[in-house]
Amino acid sequence: MKHYIFFTICAILPLSLFAQNASFQNPYVQLVPEGMKNSAGFVVVKNTLDTPLKIVRASSPRAASVELHTHTMENGVMRMRPVQVIEVPAKGETSFDPNGYHFMLIGLNGKLVEGEKIPITVEFESGESQTIDFTVKPMATPAMDHSQHSGHNHAGHNHNVADMVAPAGVMGAHMHHPGAWMIDYRAMAMQMNGLQNGTRGVLPFEVLYGIYQDPRVQMPMTGLAPPSPLLPAARIEQNQFRYMSTGTEMSMEMHMISAMYQAGSDTMLMVMVPYQISRMKMLANNFQTANMQARGVGDVSLSATFRVWTSDAHSVFLGAGIALPTGSIDEKDWMPQMGKSQVAYAMQPGAGTASFLPQVAYTGREDRLSWGTQFDGTMRAGKNDNNYRAGNRYNGTAWASWRFADWISVSARVLQQKWENYSGQDPSLDPMMDPGNDPRLQGGRRTDVLAGVNLVATGGAFSGLRLLLEFGRPVRQHLNGPQMSTKWTGNFATQFSF
Amino acid sequence: MKPSTPWLAGFRQLRIALFAAAIAGSLTLLPANLQSEIPLPPGGDFTLQSEQGRVSLSDLKGQVVVLYFGYTSCPSVCPVSLSMISSAFRGLTPEEQASVRIVFVSVDPERDSPKIVGNYARAFGKTAIGLTGSPEQIRETAKRYGVYYRKANLDSAMGYSVDHSSVTYVINARGRLLRLLKHGTKPSEIQEAMRDAIRSKE
Numbered sequence: 001m002k003h004y005i006f007f008t009i010c011a012i013l014p015l016s017l018f019a020q021n022a023s024f025q026n027p028y029v030q031l032v033p034e035g036m037k038n039s040a041g042f043v044v045v046k047n048t049l050d051t052p053l054k055i056v057r058a059s060s061p062r063a064a065s066v067e068l069h070t071h072t073m074e075n076g077v078m079r080m081r082p083v084q085v086i087e088v089p090a091k092g093e094t095s096f097d098p099n100g101y102h103f104m105l106i107g108l109n110g111k112l113v114e115g116e117k118i119p120i121t122v123e124f125e126s127g128e129s130q131t132i133d134f135t136v137k138p139m140a141t142p143a144m145d146h147s148q149h150s151g152h153n154h155a156g157h158n159h160n161v162a163d164m165v166a167p168a169g170v171m172g173a174h175m176h177h178p179g180a181w182m183i184d185y186r187a188m189a190m191q192m193n194g195l196q197n198g199t200r201g202v203l204p205f206e207v208l209y210g211i212y213q214d215p216r217v218q219m220p221m222t223g224l225a226p227p228s229p230l231l232p233a234a235r236i237e238q239n240q241f242r243y244m245s246t247g248t249e250m251s252m253e254m255h256m257i258s259a260m261y262q263a264g265s266d267t268m269l270m271v272m273v274p275y276q277i278s279r280m281k282m283l284a285n286n287f288q289t290a291n292m293q294a295r296g297v298g299d300v301s302l303s304a305t306f307r308v309w310t311s312d313a314h315s316v317f318l319g320a321g322i323a324l325p326t327g328s329i330d331e332k333d334w335m336p337q338m339g340k341s342q343v344a345y346a347m348q349p350g351a352g353t354a355s356f357l358p359q360v361a362y363t364g365r366e367d368r369l370s371w372g373t374q375f376d377g378t379m380r381a382g383k384n385d386n387n388y389r390a391g392n393r394y395n396g397t398a399w400a401s402w403r404f405a406d407w408i409s410v411s412a413r414v415l416q417q418k419w420e421n422y423s424g425q426d427p428s429l430d431p432m433m434d435p436g437n438d439p440r441l442q443g444g445r446r447t448d449v450l451a452g453v454n455l456v457a458t459g460g461a462f463s464g465l466r467l468l469l470e471f472g473r474p475v476r477q478h479l480n481g482p483q484m485s486t487k488w489t490g491n492f493a494t495q496f497s498f
Numbered sequence: 499m500k501p502s503t504p505w506l507a508g509f510r511q512l513r514i515a516l517f518a519a520a521i522a523g524s525l526t527l528l529p530a531n532l533q534s535e536i537p538l539p540p541g542g543d544f545t546l547q548s549e550q551g552r553v554s555l556s557d558l559k560g561q562v563v564v565l566y567f568g569y570t571s572c573p574s575v576c577p578v579s580l581s582m583i584s585s586a587f588r589g590l591t592p593e594e595q596a597s598v599r600i601v602f603v604s605v606d607p608e609r610d611s612p613k614i615v616g617n618y619a620r621a622f623g624k625t626a627i628g629l630t631g632s633p634e635q636i637r638e639t640a641k642r643y644g645v646y647y648r649k650a651n652l653d654s655a656m657g658y659s660v661d662h663s664s665v666t667y668v669i670n671a672r673g674r675l676l677r678l679l680k681h682g683t684k685p686s687e688i689q690e691a692m693r694d695a696i697r698s699k700e
Contacts, residue, residue, distance in 0.1 A: 030577060033621040035614060038656065040573035065655040071575065073664070076681055077646055078575040080659040098574035106655040406686065 021049050022088065022124075025265070027134040029118045034111045040069075041103035041120055041134045042096045044265055047088040054125035055086045062118050064107025071100055080104075085125070093178060093264055103134075112136045160458050163370045163401045163409035167452040168468035168491035170374055170397060170413075171258075172305050172319055172359060175268060182260040182497040189490045192250040196485035199478050207435060207482045208285040209242035241482060244337070245434045247344065248289075249281040250484050254298070266307040274298035276327070278347035280436075284337055294331035296349040299323040303357055313366055319359030323378065325352050329386050329426075342428040344436030345390070352384025370409075373398040383424050391420030391442055401454065411452040415472065418445040421480060441481030448472040448489060468493040539644030541667070541675030546603065546629035546639065549616035553629060555673055562598045562695040564688070565667040567645045569606035569660045570618045579664055579681060584622040586688035597671070598692050600626035605647040606660045607636050643667055643675075670698040 027043040047053045058066040068086050072079045086101055088094045096102050103120055112118075117133040124130075165174050169188065176182060195202045258272035277295040284290075303321025310316070327350020335341045356379045363372035378393040394417070401411035422439035425431065431438035450472030457465045470491040477485055545554040555563065564583055568576030583600055590598060602619040604610035610618075610630045619628030630636070640647060647662035664681040668691045676698060677691050 030574065032577075033617050035617050036570060038571045038573065042574075067654055067656075069573065069654075071573075073575070073681065076663045076665060077661055078572075078664050078681075079650065079661040080573065081650070082652055082654045098578045102573055104573055104654075104656070406684070 022047055022053055022130065024122075024130075024132045027120075027132050028137040029105065029112065029134045031112050031114050031136050031138045032108075037107055039063075039105045039108060039112060040098075041066075041105060041118070042098065043103075043132070043134070044093055044095045044097075045088050046093040046264065047090060050090050052090050053088040055088065055122055056084070056125050057123040058103050058120055059123075060105060060118060060120045062109060063105035064109070066120060067104045067106060069102055069104040071098075071102070073099065095178075095265075114138060160456060160464055161403060161406045161409075162454040162456045162466075163365070163403045163411075164456075165454065165466060165468070165495065166363070166372055166374070167399050167401065167411040167413050167450065167454065168470040168493040169415065169450060169452070169472070169489075170372075170399065171272075172268070172270070172303075172317070172361065172374070174363070175266065175307055175315075176260075176262040176497055178262050178265050180262040180497050182262075182495055184256075184258045184260065184493065184495045186254075186256040186258075186491065186493040188252075188254045188256075188492075190252040191487050191489075192252075192484035193248075193487045194485055195246065195248065195482045196477065196479050197482050199476075201485070202482055204246055204248055204283050207241045207243055207246045208283070209244060210285055241435070243285070243432070243434055245282050245284040245335070246482065247280045247434070247436050247484055248283045250346075251279045253277040266310075268305045270301075270303045270305070270321070272301045272303070274300070274327075274349075276349040278343070278349075280344065280347060282335065282434075286337065288337070290335060292333040292335060292343055292347070294333060294343045294347040294349065296328045296331060298327040298349040299351055299355060300326045301355075301357060303359075305359065305361075314362070314364045317359070317361040317363075319357070319361070319376070321357035321359070323351070323355040323357060325350055325354055325384065327351065329384055338433075342426065344434065345388075345422055345426070345429065345439065345442055346436060351380055351390040352386060353389065354381040355379060355390075356381065368403045369400065370403070371398075371400040386426040386428070388422050388424035388426050388439055391422050393417065393419045401452075407456055407458050409454045411450075411454065411470070413450040413452065413470070413472070415448040415450060416445070417448070419443055435482045438481065441483060444477060444479035444483060446474050446477040446486060448474050448486075450489070450491075452491070462496075464497050466493070466495040468495075538675055538678065540642055541669065542642050543673065544635075544639040544642065546631040546635055547612045548627055548629055549612045553627060555669070558599055558601070559673055560597075560671050562671055562692060563601050563667075563669040564598060564692065565601045565603065565643070565669060566665075567603045567605050567640060567643070567647065567662060568664070569604050569662070570610050570614055571606065571656065571659070572662075575664050575681070579666065580619075580622045582683065582685050583666060583688055584626075585685040586692060587623055589685065589689050590692065594693070594696060595625075597696055602626065602628045603636070603639060604628070604630040605636060605640060605645065605662050606649075607631060607633050668692065668695050670695045672699075674698075 023046045025044040029041045030039050032039045060066050068083050069080055070083050086094060114136055116136040118136060119131050120134050121129050121131045195204060195207060255275040256272055258270055260268055260270045263269050276298045280292045282290045282292055301321050301323040303319055305317050305319040308316050308318050329348045329350050329352040331343050331348055332340050333343050359376040361374035375396045380390050380392060383389045397413060397415040399411050399413035401409045403409040421443040425439050429437040435441050450470050452470030455467045457463050472489045474486050543555045545552055566579055587598060587600060600623045604615045607630050612630055615628035615630045619626040645663055647660055649658050650661050651658045666679040667675060668677040669675050676695050679688060679691060
């Protein structure tokens with residue numbers, strides 16, 4: 001129940017910020033040299049009504065007249081024309097920017113001073129009007145190599161730089177121009193080797209039940225080798241686990257295809273379809289080994305990210321989503337001594353229930369440096385049909401990246417993950433049999449450090465295509481009971497927006 | 499039991515995907531740097547009016563000239579282009595700055611007096627020059643550089659606006675037109691073109 005409340009808060013919070021009918025974002029007037037008679041005002045007008053808003057007139061005490069103008073650029077020729085009406089679509093927005101609409105201030109009285117507020121009254125067709133203070137700003141003077149600010153979406157801004165998106169392993173937390181579609185493919189790979197209990201590495205023989213290890217069993221000595229010198233007697237006695245089998249190596253591959261749609265300048269909607277392939281190398285107490293495998297579509301998720309606050313250099317995002325129980329929780333494979341049986345909890349592609357996906361993120365940038373942090377969770381809605389509830393997961397990450405050129409940036413990142421034990425129990429998974437089958441031995445926490453590179457095509461037919469790569473290794477991990485420990489992780493992503 | 503396969507063989511699809519992506523990536527990033535070039539107009543010398551009197555392109559020999567045609571009542575396209583040039587200029591070293599000159603030529607001689615255009619140009623660089631002239635002089639200069647401009651009478655308090663092409667011209671120290679930079683060229687590329695022009699000897 002707690003999770004529902006949390007999810008609801010996450011979903012409602014950003015919506016409350018759009019309470020007005022028309023809101024004017026980032027209004028500014030271009031600073032012009034002294035003696036110039038004209039200037040232009042720019043703003044993003046948002047309409048929260050179900051009907052279109054029509055702007056028909058504007059005026060300001062600082063100019064003889066204010067007109068609605070537009071720009072067109074065809075074959076490199078710029079044309080400026082007055083227009084009668086500028087429409088802001090229902091539930092949409094219209095951007096007044098240096099490549100399109102603007103409020104033309106004609107016959108300025110007095111010189112403009114940077115930082116000064118110029119009131120402009122905007123009249124709508126309905127007869128209503130609204131007066132907005134436009135701040136005088138220097139003519140868009142982009143810093144070297146920095147014609148983009150994460151803050152706004154002026155058409156003049158260039159989003160086509162490598163570090164416009166976070167490193168490969170981080171999803172979300174960036175905005176495109178309204179109406180943009182983006183297709184994104186990501187692959188995440190993780191390799192686990194060897195067993196670990198807490199922070200201590202353990203040998204498979206410390207986990208498996210071997211009859212010769214059991215002090216209660218009198219072994220016939222004739223014809224048999226003496227106890228192996230590899231297994232010190234003390235350790236054998238301490239062996240608290242008596243499993244028939246255990247995983248010794250595991251690899252996870254997750255392929256994710258997502259489609260994103262920029263619904264407004266501050267809202268991004270996303271659908272993601274994951275496909276998971278898990279492979280585990282099993283060792284049984286009769287020394288048999290086997291490779292088990294499970295693959296399938298995971299839990300399809302729907303989510304929305306809202307930019308709740310932004311300035312030139314900083315942005316804050318809130319996100320909420322839901323993962324639907326589309327992934328299987330009944331994958332089976334052959335297992336030594338057992339035949340076809342259910343694979344361990346961690347290998348199942350799905351959670352079997354809906355999961356809520358809250359998210360909060362911050363990003364910042366200063367010239368060639370950009371940075372960010374993101375916290376997200378996967379919170380299970382309840383028990384699934386197999387009578388268990390998968391553990392919640394929480395991630396926190398922080399990164400910094402440096403752009404060498406528009407097309408390339410490199411990043412360093414720290415990722416802290418925590419995942420909880422499962423509750424309940426799948427009746428077809430015997431927890432006495434294998435530590436992977438024990439719902440109370442699923443949790444853990446881990447810190448990874450990752451290095452990555454982002455590439456983007458800045459021109460040509462594939463302009464806007466991105467390739468992101470990241471590779472990481474754990475520096476600390478603490479696992480609840482014998483679990484396989486992660487040795488490395490790799491993330492790959494490619495994105496195309498149009 | 500399933501027959502044992504070599505361990506890690508499992509990452510095959512991933513490896514193939516990575517390999518294909520790497521190839522696709524290098525193919526797409528390659529043409530990114532080969533920007534399509536606009537054929538060069540003849541260019542050449544011109545003489546126009548500045549605040550301080552007549553200025554010819556040949557007077558500026560020994561300096562790289564970054565030339566832009568526009569008009570001072572232009573609300574955004576001209577200031578945006580000029581500030582891109584200005585930003586590129588500010589990124590140069592002091593020595594490089596001393597050998598580069600930003601020149602703004604008005605295509606609105608009716609309204610833009612030498613004083614107005616000079617004042618306007620200086621907002622984009624202390625050493626920048628603003629030029630204007632008689633309608634004939636402007637027409638002749640614009641023709642040499644392939645500049646399109648046309649007065650458009652408007653139903654507006656402005657009276658008219660000037661439709662014009664927005665291109666930046668890079669001319670080397672010997673007065674030869676080297677490159678056209680189309681509208682929207684980023685400061686980094688403009689700066690690169692400035693440096694190339696400084697190095698250019700012919």
